Amino acid sequence: LSCTAPAAAQQRPLVTEDPESIGSGLVLVEAGFDYQRDQHFPVSGLTGHLRSVPRFGVSIGVSSIAEVQIDNVSYDALSITGRAQAPLSHLLRVSSDRTSSWSDTVVGAKTRLLSEGGVRPGIALRFATKLPNAGNEEGIGLDTMDFYNSLLIGKTVRSLRVVGNVGLGILSDPTRGDRQNDVLTYGISFARAFAEGAEIVGEVNGRANTRPGTPPPGTDSSGYVRFGARFTRGLVRVDAALVAGLTAHDAGLGVTTGLTWVFRALELP
Template identity: 25%
Template structure:
């Protein structure tokens, strides 16, 4: 039985950034082109992110739902509470942004290739003045490709993101998104490694992440532990700066059907 944590491996704890050019981590994580094998999925996640010398960010709980329609369309949503602790500042807390997405299967063979189109929207419901959101909606879309070989599943995602208000164009930035993942699924266990990120029209700007997960399912309930390491290069004056974040999360996933 396949886990669904590719869809929710990184949670609301990872969406914050000091730069408005950074996209929501949840929208960038690698996606399988296959639709959920069960009709319904529900998850609760606890996460922590640390940026050296800058801030600590915690999320608990984050709720996630997934719903498959006629084996062709998958609907999903995520929302969680965030707690931000910055050095020398008062700790803040509140609701994070909501991420809604749809995945439509173009074709799929259980033991071969699959392709799907994904569309996602990050709603601007979080409070930007607290550092918990951006006050602007972001849109993401792209092509998902997956191949199953024995106990392995490999996926590649290519797409684009529109960060900011696409109607007025003020403050808007377009980015290219990419992701690669390898999933090993022996029996009730599930192991996933992935690399994903974004880049804009300036080649010196790169924001990439590497993540690994291990999961185990007992009947209808699954447990997933994951870790993240990210690197970003951004132009600062006459030279690029290199930054690094790291984070962990624990997810409990329930599939009643």
């Protein structure tokens, strides 16, 4: 059993980015559902159980080595279990025990620099920008724009694929327009095929604050571990995983499930 390049590029339920692109002229569409318990929002002071759907994303293969991505198109609904004083809690327009908002869409691109071969891993670069779709009045968003760049490395050995990411995130301070926080982003994942079209997958993915002292609110260290499985038949893949936060700022236990479909839509020269 082995992972082909298009299959490896289908990442759900993982978020660690694979260096392989989906392929020239191919389009990858994914959608899913996330549920996180005890999600804390330090800028608004809200805590609750968060549901996100449809978790829509699309990747377009513009060449054999590059793709354009639009991710995290979703609607978030929070069942509020607690409130606390926070930097922007005075801006809240939430009078009930529920609030909702569109999530922050992420637009990015990935380019492969080195193909995998022999003992050599595949290497790629990815750049992405998080847009401020979610407003802070609903208590879920930050109304900030963030930028990320990452080095992606991946290697397949027999039925095991291992992927690693390391990079820099430039996160805006949601309380001040003249300040930012630079964080180290990281991720390591594995996918182990155990039957035809079936894999066990897992990862640790997050960011580490690099600023001395107290970071701007909403830019603290954060990390999640995911463990699950995915099943592929043809160009369609179904996935499910458990998700758990690693820091006091992260959500508790959660689940994610989704569907990925790859099809040819473009004829490129």
